[in-house]
Amino acid sequence: xxxxxxxxxxxxxxxxxxxxxxxxxxxxxxxxxxxxxxxxxxxxxxxxxxxxxxxxxxxxxxxxxxxxxxxxxxxxxxxxxxxxxxxxxxxxxxxxxxxxxxxxxxxxxxxxxxxxxxxxxxxxx
Numbered sequence: 001x002x003x004x005x006x007x008x009x010x011x012x013x014x015x016x017x018x019x020x021x022x023x024x025x026x027x028x029x030x031x032x033x034x035x036x037x038x039x040x041x042x043x044x045x046x047x048x049x050x051x052x053x054x055x056x057x058x059x060x061x062x063x064x065x066x067x068x069x070x071x072x073x074x075x076x077x078x079x080x081x082x083x084x085x086x087x088x089x090x091x092x093x094x095x096x097x098x099x100x101x102x103x104x105x106x107x108x109x110x111x112x113x114x115x116x117x118x119x120x121x122x123x124x125x
Contacts, residue, residue, distance in 0.1 A: 001068075001077055002121035008114035009064050009081055012088055015110060016061035023054030035100070060088055078118055085115045 022030060027050040032040040043050075063084035071077040092108030 001074065001081075002117060004121055005081075005114065005117040006068060008110065008117050009068055009085070012085065012107075012110050012114050013061040013064040013068070015107065016057045016064070016088070020054045020058035020061065023050040023057065025054075027051070027054075060084055060091070063087075081118055082115065085111045085118070089115065 022034075027047050028043045031043045031050065032038070064081060067077050067081035067084065071080055088111035089108050092103050092106070092111060095103035095107065
């Protein structure tokens with residue numbers, strides 16, 4: 001896998017690791033500051049729901065890190081990374097349609113860039 005692909009996949013994994021921390025542990029303190037259009041009183045009531053979403057974001061990050069760090073077969077590495085990046089793209093599109101348009105820039109665009117790099121850039125031997 002090309003170095004640029006690895007960097008972009010790492011960036012997407014880092015974004016989703018942050019989302020895990022935000023949704024699982026910082027929801028009540030940071031949530032009202034991030035989602036200003038929502039009433040502050042809903043954050044304590046939705047903590048469990050946000051934590052569940054955070055856990056799923058953690059699974060996306062874990063899958064990307066699995067592909068990068070623990071799979072040595074090049075084709076298998078690319079396929080696993082592709083699967084998790086497509087999951088991120090779909091989640092980002094859905095999030096942009098239902099929660100915030102900014103999600104397209106935060107999640108979808110980096111994942112699409114990584115996906116392009118995985119398939120378009122060949123490592124030099």
